[in-house]
Amino acid sequence: MAVTLADVAARAGVSAATVSRVLSGNYPVAGATRSRVLRAVEELEYVVNGPASALAAATSDLVGVLVNDIADPFFGIMASAVQSEMEPEKAGRKLAVVCNTGGSPERELTYLTLLQRQRAAAVVLTGSAVEDEKHTAALAARLRRMAEAGTRIVLCGRPPLPEDAVAGRGDAPRSGKAGRDAGKDETEDGPAAPITVAFDxxxxxxxxxxxxxxxxxxxxxxxxxxxxxxxxxxxxxxxxxxxxxxxxxxxxxxxxxxxxxxxxxxxxxxxxxxxxxxxxxxxxxxxxxxxxxxxxxxxxxxxxxxxxxxxxxxxxxxxxxxxxxxxxxxxxxIPLHEAGARAGRLALGRESAPPGGVATVRTELMARASTAPPRAD
The missing domain is CATH 3.40.50.2300 (Response regulator)
Structure with missing residues (x-):
């Protein structure tokens, strides 16, 4: 069952009107009250819907790119490459928004919730994943809901989500046609699973x-x-x-x-x-x-x-x-720019998904002057 404004109000201990004021941002609300409402919104994963179901299901021209640290060249190169695929002549005026998580699992989930409210056309998550069962389940649930609303999901530089997490509790495993068609907007069995560009x-x-x-x-x-x-x-x-x-x-x-x-x-x-x-x-x-x-x-x-x-x-x-x-x-x-650019094309639907929805980026040894045989005693 979808979470309602009344559910958020009950969790925060305020009126529905107060919740509406906080979300609209058009009226002054006390800081403590605002924080309480936003915390309830996050805990309940409430998404603001438009006045019609068609509007709620629509996607915007926004593409979210989640990075651990934009000051780190590893993430800066990939984010720049993703954005390079969204130039007007390539993607029709898409807007890339870089979200800096600082490596925080909680902040990663928060950004995804915000991007879901904005009905992002696509989301690219870069860098390694946190190996925590609770976080993985929460992450998969958010990504599943975004995919159901039409958002394309691409993981770049991290492994695929576990199949049971992608399917969700009580759902049928995502196999067969859904697995083969990963990356398409929709399958017979439901929304497409995330596409993965993994590093070796x-x-x-x-x-x-x-x-x-x-x-x-x-x-x-x-x-x-x-x-x-x-x-x-x-x-x-x-x-x-x-x-x-x-x-x-x-x-x-x-x-x-x-x-x-x-x-x-x-x-x-x-x-x-x-x-x-x-x-x-x-x-x-x-x-x-x-x-x-x-x-x-x-x-x-x-x-x-x-x-x-x-x-x-x-x-x-x-x-x-x-x-x-x-x-x-x-x-x-690791060819970071090439990998990021491919993730961008996949996110925009401008490149076909790889078989099974997973592409592995090969790595290459670069032997230089900092290594040599050990000193003979």
């Missing part, structure tokens, strides 16, 4: 670790990203799969030689110092991404260590500054 994080991390092993490294530290992020898990899995294939004994120290932090420079700096404390004899450090790798390099230099003569360093993503670092950073290239 496992394969990239595996190739990076194999590169270090081939150089002769055996004591390899890893400054990983946040534990709860899908990208962190997938890259760690690729790294450890390479270790296991080369010599299963290397896995015995893998956990001890792994530290977790944010995807930023300071985490790389602190993580490198912690790894040196745990294993002063390490000869190489893998970083969660290129920005983290810069922090690792700074910490090693501050400890009087040379790169790569004493310790090799490698990153991930191949951000624009990586080739210009000193020494040039070995990393794994």
């Amino acid at each position: 994080n496992r394969g990239g991390a595996r190739r990076l670790t194999e590169h270090l092993l081939a150089l002769g490294h055996r004591r390899i530290g890893y400054v990983a990203g946040p534990v709860e992020r899908t990208t962190t898990r997938h890259r760690l899995e690729g790294h450890r799969a390479a270790l296991a294939d080369h010599d299963p004994a290397l896995l015995s120290d893998a956990e001890h030689l792994t530290v977790h932090g944010a995807y930023d420079r300071s985490s790389g700096y602190d993580g490198a110092l912690e790894l040196l404390r745990r294993a002063p004899d390490l000869t190489a450090v893998l970083a969660a991404n290129d920005t983290v790798a810069l922090g690792v390099c700074a910490a090693l230099r501050d400890q009087g260590l040379r790169i790569p003569e004493d310790v090799s360093v490698a990153g991930f993503d191949d951000l624009p500054f990586s080739a210009d670092a000193a020494p040039a950073l070995t990393t794994v290239r």
Whole structure:
């Protein structure tokens, strides 16, 4: 049953007229009351409908692009690429709105609710997902409702949503024709499931670790990203799969030689110092991404260590500054601009959905001067 204005009023403990005033923004309302109403709107996932069902089902010219941090080149490149597909001559005057979540799952849900109220034509969610069952279910529910209203959904840089989450509790599994036609506006079984443009994080991390092993490294530290992020898990899995294939004994120290932090420079700096404390004899450090790798390099230099003569360093993503670092950073290239542009075309319906609704973006090892064989004792 659809949530009504009266439901919101009851939850907030105010009149329906007060709720209407808050939502319209045309009348002054006390700050505390306004906050209470907006919190009730969010908790009940209330969506303002137009006066007619046709209006409520219509979509606007707005396209939402959700990023963790627009100041991070990883997200800036993808957001710019998505927006480049919405130039007037390409998409007919679509308006891209970048929503900066700060990595907050709650803020991600809030932005989706706001975009749903604006009847966004499409939404592109970029970056890794939070591995939390409750959040995944809430996210899937919002995306399902948006798809039912005609909004195209594209996930870029994150894995597909679990099938049971996409179907929703009590719904039939989304398979058969609905799965085959993912990305179309509607299927016989209901709205289209989200289209996914996934990155081969496992394969990239595996190739990076194999590169270090081939150089002769055996004591390899890893400054990983946040534990709860899908990208962190997938890259760690690729790294450890390479270790296991080369010599299963290397896995015995893998956990001890792994530290977790944010995807930023300071985490790389602190993580490198912690790894040196745990294993002063390490000869190489893998970083969660290129920005983290810069922090690792700074910490090693501050400890009087040379790169790569004493310790090799490698990153991930191949951000624009990586080739210009000193020494040039070995990393794994993800074609972020190409991936973002494709996500934009898929969001606008200007490109056919891939088979099964999932496209995997290949990664490429970029071997540069920051890695070399370990120093002979």
